[in-house]
């Protein structure tokens with residue numbers, strides 16, 4: 682998110698989390714768009730900071746300045762790195778998958794080090810690719826930690842998502858680039874329609 686008004690609109694429709702990207706190479710980098718005090722003042726939704734291979738010190742500083750509730754570690758962070766943040770903030774570790782991995786094996790080293798997992802699509806970029814992976818890799822995986830499903834989920838995926846939610850133990854659905862006019866500018870009406878379809 683890069684617009685406070687859009688954040689408030691999401692909160693009003695019952696969306697639980699809003700993501701702010703603190704990765705300068707992203708076209709959705711929030712730094713130049715919203716101030717720390719703007720974001721800190723938002724209390725109507727849980728605020729997630731998205732980081733890629735950032736230092737612990739910088740992350741802690743940003744959590745404090747921006748009043749973040751959660752961090753989404755979207756790079757190559759180790760279990761020890763995640764653990765060092767876990768007592769300070771809710772930690773979500775991202776796993777970028779193609780769809781043919783042994784997910785249990787992938788996540789096992791992180792089970793005690795984080796609060797949530799998130800599965801996104803493996804690509805050259807770290808995230809925001811708009812591409813999906815084969816969700817069947819998560820089927821019957823009985824993970825010990827709740828997880829977010831992400832990666833290229835779009836307005837036409839509501840039926841497929843509903844089926845997935847009915848069958849699998851997914852905690853939350855994470856949407857991003859497929860609901861945008863341009864990077865960082867969300868199509869709120871499309872999100873509203875999508876949320877209604879899932880309710």
Ligand SMILES: O=C(O)c1ccccc1N[C@@H]1O[C@H](COP(=O)(O)O)[C@@H](O)[C@H]1O
Nearest residue numbers: 707755808809810811812832833857858
């Ligand atoms: O969106 C970005 O630019 C981005 C850059 C670096 C790391 C993560 C990023 N976004 C996250 O990627 C996933 C999937 O997004 P999409 O639906 O495929 O566009 C999501 O968690 C975003 O927060």
